[in-house]
Amino acid sequence: MSFVSEFRTSITKAIILASIIFIVGCEQSVAPAHKKNSQLLIYCAEGSPITLNPQTSTSGTTIDAASATIYNQLIDYQPGTTELRPSLATEWTIDETGTKYRFKLRQGVEFHSNQYFSPNREFNADDVIFSINRQKQPSHPLHALYGANYPYFKGQGLGTLIRNIKKIDDYQVEIELTRPESPFLSILATPFLPIQSKEYSDFLMQKEQLELFDKNPIGTGPFQYVAYETDSYLRFKRFDQHFAYISPIKNLVYAITPDPAMRFARFSAGECDMMRYPLPVHIKLANQDDSIKSIQTSALNVAYWAFNTEKEPFNNVKVRQALSLAINRKAIIRSVYDNQAIQAEGPLGPSSWAYDNELTSTQYNPEKAKQLLLEAGYSSGFELDIWAMPVQRAYNPNARKMAEMIQQDLLEIGIQSNIVSYQWGTFLRRVRLGHHQTVLLGWNADNGDPNNFLTPLLSCLASQNRSNYARWCDRNFDQLILQARQETSPEKRKDYYIQAQKLFAEAKPWLPIAHTPNNMLIQNEIKGVTLSPLGTLSFEGVHFAQESTDIKKLPDSQKNKQEQL
Amino acid sequence: MHLLHIENLSVNFKTDHGLVTAVDKFKFKIDPGQVIGVIGESGSGKSVMALAIADLLSPSAIAQADLFTLEGQDLNRMSPFERKRLITDNISIIFQDPTSSLNPALTIGYQLDETVRSHGGGNSRQCRDRSLELLASVGIQDAKRRYKEYPHQLSGGLNQRVMIAMALACKPKLLIADEPTTSLDVTVQSQILDLLMQLNQDLNMALMLITHDFSILSETSEKVHVMYSGQVVESAKTYKLLTEPYHPYTKALLDSVPHFGMHYKKGRRLYNLPGTTPPMRHLPVGCNLGPRCPYASRQCVEMPQLKSLHGRQVRCHFPLIEEAKQESK
């Protein structure tokens, strides 16, 4: 019976205890002091990376998580630009056929170590060959690890483009291509081709623990992996032996907060220092608040309204022109993008080096649109479907709303329209098969090369149930971009691309709508953040207001000046 | 000095329809070791009276008495806390339905123990011993086993014994037994009554026996109060009351008891009073028994007062003295 007699006292005690805990728990936490001491930077991330290996995923979350921290590529983009710079390769030469690339590798680069493994040797040519062959050769022991596929590698056709890769000596490799491909270096600089440690793989293979390879990743990057809790956090610590610089950030945490509202709430409560993918309203709020600021860089992306040129009446160029003239894009940019984007005139934005400055803007002109429709023989108008992508992307925060606005505009020239939407996977599949009449979609570049826009979005090959959703195929256009791809001189390439853009502007397979800049919110005491036009994240140069900047180990002038590029 | 002396105890209930009187000017005296009965139909206010004495009324009830002394101490002048203390130390009460009067979720032993402990029973071992002793004293054989059992495992009679044992825990000077046998089997009834009488003798414990059954009082109590609609209608020595009721209601009650054996007459109808006890919130004008009384006359529109008559008290304009005499002739 003692249970009962003690019952009462224990309840009272528990209640008192609970209230004490509640009160104490509500007290201001002691964390900030700790935070300063540990030189901790918290980055509010938008999702849980599915994997920490950028080879196996094209998801931005994975790229942000792994490429800014764990890995380095052979070549790199200068932070904040699309300019190439040496990374693990210090210099490179391309032979006159344009198919043989020889890379000289950096010496004295160390790999991370973790509780399973500590490296016995420094980075060398074996690691490069290992990392590329992992993606290229199905027979590679790691190729089929976790049933991985290599979407970027395959998507770019690198498997066939790269004929072979061979070791010249410990610090030299040669990659031979099947054909000249000028964007190849840009591709190598993307985060999708990180260099991993062959020694680690051999070690794990020996211990038969190969599954740890991507889960406890080892790389050469500025931060090394500590822990990952799905949906919660991703934790890194500084890698003091990094070849290029030592960041003042000792500890780096990705606080995973998928919901943008909650992410902003956390950010504004000071729970994180940097925040990606703010909504337009958050930028507005940040501008009102003195303790936080928003930074912005123009980005290589485009949102567009594509017409299915295989279908009536969109096979008529006059109809496409009429539709393009009928849309008030200024209003769209104001309401959908909250004026945070610039109006697009072609597939390439002004931040691309091949941008055609002389491209004439398509002016909003419903009268002319009606005129053109009349000429095309559709004076009484027609009905069309607008497929609006169901998800939110940086380049299009609200496709549905955009569709509603287009719907209104089309009514003015006498065209009735319906908005169609499916679940994202279904939507993409059907659009790929060409079920749509018109579709609102967009594209985000993954490397700085113009080819990255023109080939996947507008080439004939891509019109065959692939990512050319206008299903537009113009042999001249194709010829131009092929020539540009095989040409190594930047000036000549630019010429080809400008011609191609002119062809596009005449044919109007889509109406380009907007180029959205990349945004990031940061706390005021965080300095030196640079945003990449490609949307990739980098912590290089990031420091706290009261601390010094990176300790640079490499001179800035160590840019590779090469004759061919 | 009386053990308990109450003058003009009234109990009123606050209800949606205003104050309702449940007990009206109840007078009561009891001496140590005395057995006094209270009889009345259900709803006559006898249980409320008992609860008022034991200070167990619900908060919606207001109890007042002109005089309320227990062992010579005036309870009216005490704080509620002191009063409660004095009452629980001196008065115990047992109820009609023993099984529902015991907490079903606790063992007999636990309930006894806590009673003993709350009356200064010492440590748990001592409490336990005392509890077992108490159980034995009320005639429960295998006390040790019963100690561990729950009320639902015991029969009604045993439960009532447990209740009595619990009531004895504080060594009360007065035990109020509110219909202690009503819900029990007939054979058990007499056992319980025997037990109560025995305890009354052994411990010199006064007993207030509340019942609706004359047959119980006839053997046990010295004096009987008859209650009707919250009022005492007649008080007398038991045998006098049984043989010679003055009040029409007492007579009616007595006549409704079936007779057995030599008293049994074939064809004799049991007497029953027409109508039912009036609800407390609309009592008739004047005498409460008025509408049901076969002897009622115009005078009964006035409330009769309790008056002494031949050494007993009766509340009637027309006590049945003559009639009783005539009958006896």
Add this chain to the structure above:
Amino acid sequence: MLLSLFRILITALVSFLGLTILTFGISQQATTPLHDYQSTHWFPQYFEYLGYLLTANWGNSDLSGNDVFTELLKHFPASIELLSFSLILAIFVGLFFGIMAAKNRGGWLDKGLMSATLVGYSMPVFWWGLLLVLFFSLYLGISPVAGRIDYAYYIQPITRFMLIDTLISNHNYGSAAFFNALNHLVLPAVTLSWIPMAIMARMTRSSLVNILKFEYIRTARSKGLPENRIIWIHALRNAMQSLLTIGGLQISILMTGLIIAEYIFAWPGVGSWLLSSVSRQDYPSIQAGILALSSLVILFNLMLEIMANYLDPRKRRPLS
């Protein structure tokens, strides 16, 4: 007692089997079959599926290819921690207020508390959570917005119960880490325990008020027991059974609240994992999440029934 225990267990088992049929249905939606089934017909496949479930082989995620069961185990402790803290909060605070109201029945405290609980149990959890965040985190700034612990503390996951890990793992933050974790727990727990707390208070009050009318309470009073003892032991002990039955309904409400609170507070538990799996259409994970949360409900109900069985001596055989 054994017999009724057996009956309770069988009921729970049947519920669990029914549940697996549902999750089997969900798992069939996956793009690639969850397991290598030997048979082609769905009926024998179901039994194979059961076998896989029992051997902790719950399939691999459609997206990440990770073992779903391992993922689940990673998320489960966070949910349990939040759930149990909220449950304790709901029970004790609810009981406390219910008793306060019952003691003062009819009084202003009673009326005030009961109106408050009425408001409490009509509160939509998702709105309530937002209001709390707005007020305590963003306006007053005394409570964190999200997460389980401040990231300045690095606590190595051992049990994955943050409160326990802060106590047992090796770190040099002292008790600050524990209180920080507690601080993070308070707001989600209040959000999610709000409705159960209100219901608990109401039910405690009504069953106490009912029980206080019983005869054995009068007996207890006649024995001169203090009022507190009467309420806490005599009345509450008997009220416990009806409260336990109500408790069974609470877990349902708590579970609903859990999913929403985890979503609002970015709490890395099964609920938020389930929701993100739904939006990713990752059927193996959805299947696992639903199976886990529902099994928890079944298990909880099972425990309650056993407890009710134990608490009611009328159902229990003597332990001789």
Add this chain to the structure above:
Amino acid sequence: MNYAKVNGLSMRLKHFKAKPSWLMFSKNNGALFGSIILAAAVLLAIIGPWIAPFDPAQQFSSRSFHPPVWNQGGNFTHFLGTDDLGRDLLSRLLHGARLSLFLAGFIVLIAAGTGVLIGAIAALLPPLLRSILMRIMDLLLSLPSLLLAIAVVAIIGPGLSNAVYAVILVLIPQFVKLTQNSISQELCKDYCIAAKLDGANSIRLLTKHVGPNIVPAVIVQLTFSFSTALLDIAALGFLGLGAQPPLAEWGTMLAESRSYIQYAPWTMALPGLAIFLTILSINLVGDGLRDALDPQLNQ
């Protein structure tokens, strides 16, 4: 026992109950208060589209985040302010009221109809089949409604109509259980046994005698299910699994406004308040009805 007399008894009981129920209900202040709010909500839902000042989808892009009238800078054009896209909140709330209340009503009616039918059939089934059916219902009942709805939505995909199906499915078991229980109980009562002895067939028994006696319980359940339906639809909308923007559904509006809780708190407060008040009024009415109609609690 005489059949007619039995019938008379049940009739009399009903008659006896009806009047005090209404009296009890009308004397219950909370219930009265609840019914007034609920009636107002229903009225607004019906006439809302006519009194709404604007089209709920109309965007005044120059007037986004216009504060409500009691805030600084607010005016009567947009009485309750506007949201992120400059849509009039009052109009959206009124349209939302219609959507939410009508949907909840529709869901509850369908669920109750189906549930009562299944329950009645179950009561007539042979014991084995019945217990199997009831086990299934028990399982569905023991699972949290939102979890079940999420499971359904996971299979058939998000969207308002799918959310509606899910919530209907979630609510049916309650009615099945209730009906089956009450019928079994009623069938054990003396008057039904008597009627059976008199040769009344099961269907007749159910419709004539048992039916009227379970109506109060079903009505009480109906009100509580109504609040569950409303809440679940809103919760699914909030979690992004129910109604999709730009539909003016309260839960969805709340989810959309989450991003602006610091900037424009009213966009979050108002839809929530609407849900809260409606649920509160339904609960008050439901409590009142239960107290008035449930004979066990009638004492």
